Amino acid sequence: MLRRSSLHRIPWLVLVFALVLSGTAGAAEVLRVLSWPGYADPDVVQAFEARTGARVEVTLVDSDETLWHKLTAHDASDYDVFAVNTAELQRYIDRGLVVPIDAAALTNLAAQLPRFRDPATLPGTTRDGKLYAVPYAWAEMGLIYNRRQFDAPPQSIAALWDARYRGKVLIYNSGSHNFSLAAQVLGKDSPFRLDTDDWAPAVARLVELRRNLLTFYAHPEESAHLFVSRGAALMFANYGTQQLQLLRAAGADVGYVIPREGALAWLDCWALTRGAGNRRLALAWIDHLLGTGPAHVLSARHGLANTRDPAPHQGETDRLVWLEPVEDVERRNLLWERILSGDRAARVLAP
Helix, strand or coil, X not given: CCCHHHHHHHHHHHHHHHHHHXXXXXXXXXXXXXXXXXXXXXXXXXXXXXXXXXXXXXXXXXXXXXXXXXXXXXXXXXXXXXXXXXXXXXXXXXXXXXXXXXXXXXXXXXXXXXXXXXXXXXXXXXXXXEECCEEEEEEECCEEEEHHHCCCCCCCHHHHHCHHHCCCEEEECCHHHXXXXXXXXXXXXXXXXXXXXXXXXXHHHHHHHHHHEEEEECCHHHHHHHHHHCCCCXXXXXXXXXXXXXHHHCCCCEEEECCCCCEEEXXXXXXXXXXXXXXXXXXXXXXXHCCXXXXXHHHHHCCCEECCCCCCCCCCCCCEEECCCCCCHHHHHHHHHHHHCCCCHHHHCCC
């Protein structure tokens, strides 16, 4: 038989239990987003949260390697939706880390430019007739040069190797992209396919490029700061006009060119992870970002081309080399790390 004091406490225990259940039932849905800088700004996220009542957790990455590590460390179970370029996406599909996207759930697809609306014209967005990626942002990787240090704009990617700019060249820290630059200089038909006999000359060219380096960068803001503060002459612009906009805002007298060999170009898309806890919410996020507001933010604030509006800096017929999967990304990254460490070409290629 319960004592009087115990009976007196029961209503309070019931009330506490009811409040706990109420809080659990009313908890906001959580969307876990893995994004590049500029793709999920606070005001863009807040607009989505206000519309859906969900809470968005954004994690930023600064390289393809970091993105891969985060999505493979726990078998893609830590995130729902992520941004990735079409070339990198292929290994996620191969590993079964992503799932097909229901295009019918994305009403804003109809507002995209024709070149981005037809998956058949965009290698890498589909596999076996299924849509795995929705185009969102793109940029060509041109050359940004300091007008005060150039008599005329550079015409070739080979300018990165020009001895006149020794110690004044900035490049993006990526083994995959930099071996593609070497392949372009070597005149390869595809910068993404190095044959057995190509590795030694490609390594030799990148060792030469290392001697020209001021340093390398990861973030757009970092590249702009280094370019201005350390008097760089030339930069391989992995983020394209995003970096150009940052430099001009900082008062730098810079120009921008697409080299005659063509500019590597990336197309970033949104994809759904296999471990997405709420695919409906993830699709709503993608559709939100295809709207006019986020598209305007992407271009006006960050200088990146969106898939709704014609890019003022880039015509349809300009020389673009859309990224494709490379022959061996792990080998490219390993050899690049050896090159950066100061090894000679022969040592770089040693087993």
